Amino acid sequence: MYYLRLMNLSHYFIYSFWSFLIACLFLFFLWTRGACAKDTIASNAILINETTGVVLMEKNADQRRPPASLLKLMTIELIFKALDENRLTLAHKFRISKKAVREGGPKSGNSTMFTKYNSEISLENLLQGIIVHSGNDASIAVAEGMAGSEKAFATLMNERAHELGLHNSYFVNSTGLPAKGQYTSARDISKLVLHIIRRYPRRYWRFGQTHFTWNKITQRNRNFLLGKVPGVDGLKTGYTKAAGYCLVTSGLRKQNRLVAILMGLKDAKKRTKEGRRMMEWGFTLLDQMKVIPAEKS
Numbered sequence: 001m002y003y004l005r006l007m008n009l010s011h012y013f014i015y016s017f018w019s020f021l022i023a024c025l026f027l028f029f030l031w032t033r034g035a036c037a038k039d040t041i042a043s044n045a046i047l048i049n050e051t052t053g054v055v056l057m058e059k060n061a062d063q064r065r066p067p068a069s070l071l072k073l074m075t076i077e078l079i080f081k082a083l084d085e086n087r088l089t090l091a092h093k094f095r096i097s098k099k100a101v102r103e104g105g106p107k108s109g110n111s112t113m114f115t116k117y118n119s120e121i122s123l124e125n126l127l128q129g130i131i132v133h134s135g136n137d138a139s140i141a142v143a144e145g146m147a148g149s150e151k152a153f154a155t156l157m158n159e160r161a162h163e164l165g166l167h168n169s170y171f172v173n174s175t176g177l178p179a180k181g182q183y184t185s186a187r188d189i190s191k192l193v194l195h196i197i198r199r200y201p202r203r204y205w206r207f208g209q210t211h212f213t214w215n216k217i218t219q220r221n222r223n224f225l226l227g228k229v230p231g232v233d234g235l236k237t238g239y240t241k242a243a244g245y246c247l248v249t250s251g252l253r254k255q256n257r258l259v260a261i262l263m264g265l266k267d268a269k270k271r272t273k274e275g276r277r278m279m280e281w282g283f284t285l286l287d288q289m290k291v292i293p294a295e296k297s
Helices: 002-037 068-084 098-104 123-131 136-147 150-163 186-199 204-208 268-288
Strands: 044-049 054-059 093-095 120-122 211-214 217-220 232-240 244-253 256-265
Touching (some): 044 186, 044 268, 054 268, 068 232, 098 136, 232 268
Antiparallel strands (some): 044 054
């Protein structure tokens, strides 16, 4: 009996040693590969395995940055929440105000859905305009319709951000257009994206659309990874002079979902190239991960 116990103990220590060694080798591999990923030209970035919650790499992920149109993800979250709680329907119509046209119409020089003043548009179409076109006019129209004013809607955004644990973000408008005191971080955006993916799975498909036509004008989704990188199915791009070119993207391969946030890139081509590189690096890393089998009793 003593001999059997000794053998079992010896086997346990040997197994533990090899498990520890394999874990150390994996961590070394992850560190060396991570060092490569941290060479990203983005000023701020984070890459997460959504399936496990593990952060695969990060760079200045908690630094406050202007959100640009990535902020619209919070606008979208509030819309999804209202739909799920039956406070709104996709058939609900919103009127396009002078403010929406002035700040988000074609003459504003910003991303637009090309809505017309005083027209009434269904939430279904405005939601498409926000997600695919990044339409500032659509975002303002929904904000005003849901809260009475964009300022009041921003208050709802901040309250919801607090509920979701986005403690490094503050929102002033519904669009992400430059505004004093407005900021977020790559990590906060990643938290918001993980929440959207997990809380609203049946609505997530909208982020994978490559085109949408409104007012006889067809616009392409500016997330050029859609349809080009296998598995990529969302989410959002953004740009302002202060924020630089930004990208939030996600993709699913072999039951593993990645979420990547890139901020502060110099141009749209670099945004697409770096987004592709980060996603491919992440999926390659996951393919090379080895799971240590449980010890048989």
